[in-house]
Amino acid sequence: MRAYTLSEEEVKSYGKDYNLYSWSVQGKVDPMVVSKAEGIYIYDAKGAKYYDMSSQLVNANIGHGNKKVIEAIKTQAERLAYIAPSYAIDVRSELARRVVEIAPDNMGSVFFTLGGTDANEGAIRIAKLYTKRSKIFSRYRSYHGSTFGSGNLTGEPRRYPSEPGIPGFIKFFDPYIYRAGIDFKSEEEASKYYVDKFREQVIYEGRESVAAVFLETVTGSNGIIIPPKGYLQGIRNVCDEFGILMVCDEVMAGFGRTGEYFACNNWNVKPDIITFAKGITCGYVPLGGILIDKKITAYFKDNVLNTGLTYSAHPISCAAGCATLDVYKEENLLENSKNMGKILGEILESLKDKHKSVGDVRYIGLFSAIELVKDKETREALVPYGMDPEKIMPRILGMLRQKGFLTYSHENMLIVAPPLIIKEDELRAAMKIMDEVLDEVDKMIE
Known part of the structure; x- marks a missing residue:
């Protein structure tokens, strides 16, 4: 070599x-x-x-240079470096089972991608397929990716090159208390204010047209904006009221970053969809994924999941993912x-x-x-x-x-x-x- x-x-x-x-x-x-x-x-x-x-x-x-993950990559590369997503193989099946098991208990299945951007792309498509609705809400201080769909989902200036964008992407404000300009007496009061404004905006956009709201559970690069008490549950309640899917982007916040496998666990909130990447293999090889609720999983038992990737659930990535989950537990x-x-x-x-x-x-x-x-x-x-x-x-x-x-x-x-x-x-x-x-x-x- x-x-x-x-x-x-x-x-x-x-x-x-x-x-x-x-x-x-x-x-x-x-x-x-x-x-x-x-x-x-x-x-x-x-x-x-x-x-x-x-x-x-x-x-x-x-961290860097973890021998367990490196050995898993080497072993899988020698045994089966690639097989199309339509086949069942051990590491693919095992990782799917393990990811669903550590997720909130309402999750039923997972679709593996190559990273966070295409996880969010797929989640947009799944939300639209499932709800038969067209509009997607996301926040201004957010980054969800740089491809055309995830770029329109993004709220901060990195979305600008994707504009004029795809119709139906709606932005709303984050619970950014430090810059709110309002003297809230408590986190709960702030949460009520922001959730009420979100609900009002959903009504103005047409309740029956909104497919999903995407949230970084904890806003990442745009400032580590941590949801105040009651905020995520308030968003969950609005989604339930109007039949909107709640999608938590945990690409950064997932896999131990906040001390939990998924950050939403910190607030005992169960999203309909969770997107993830980064910490599932920690950069050793590319992998991301879309976790979907059991009711959405059941829907696709009888309806076409109209999305796909050549490298979905890549064997080497899945092997690395299994080893990475071992490391989280063992260490x-x-x-x-x-x-x-x-x-x-x-x-x-x-x-x-x-x-x-x-x-x-x-x-x-x-x-x-x-x-x-x-x-x-x-x-x-x-x-x-x-x-x-x-x-x-x-x-x-x-x-x-x-x-x-x-x-x-x-x-x-x-x-x-x-x-x-x-x-x-x-x-x-x-x-x-x-x-x-x-x-x-x-x-x-x-």
Whole structure:
């Protein structure tokens, strides 16, 4: 087998010349050349070590280089590398059973995809097939994917290239209490306000025309917006009232990120559909999926499931998924997510108290965001929504990277979502770097 021995300079130059990089002006990209990854660490071509404090794209939940998952991939590749989705094979059947068993108990079956984007595409189609309705609701501060359907489902600026879009995609507001401009007396009061507005909008759009509402159970890159008490149940109640399907996008929030296999379990809410990806294989190979309720499963016993993918339930991905589920259980990662999440929350609250540039912190399990502001009193965001003309956020990311802390930003948010295997000493050491960089951000806003 050929071992590629490109120099660091060749890797970077070939990458810039021949690869296209996501969400970037191609002439301005400056990719870090990575040589290896292990545990919670990334190593560059010069051997420098970095904390992976975003789990890459919030998907490397079990960390890098897990031998059990790697061995499962190798074994499956040697035994049966590919077979069409119409065949039944052991890892395909086993993973489907196991995913349904750990899901909320109303779930009846699963359709496997390659990732989150096509999981949401498929969920749109399933919702329309099942309800015979055309309109789909989703929130403004959401990201559901970049293909045409999931791009229209998305609410934030990454949807703009998909517009003018597909008719029937309706946006509504998130329960973003920090920026509501309303002094709610309690989370429950805020939930009632947002749910009532959602219900009113459904009525204006025509109750009988709405197929589904899509929600990131916990809003991901758009700020880790955690639903206030009563919110998800309120949405569930509206859906039940009007025969609308409730779809929870758990692509980021699923598989231990919030301390539960599925984030909706934190609020004891049972969606009709759950979409997932990322944490099912933690990036070792691509896999996503659509969990559907038993009543929808029963419907497709007698009606055509009019969707499909060449690589649906790919054998190697399913083998990796089975091994990944083993790792979650054997290494007690859901419990570690909860325990380390409490420590992370305490650290984040101390950063909020200390730094005048930190307007808010939000966290659940090992899923968190630091919201940066110019002024704590006015809550003016450090950068305007949808733009960063002075490239302030990339500068902050650069300062973090220089000190060995890798993550990403979105709008005025810094995401902190380390692998679920992280230990307390590693977490505290990494967040000390964040503390030091926030000292510099404080100076920037003086």
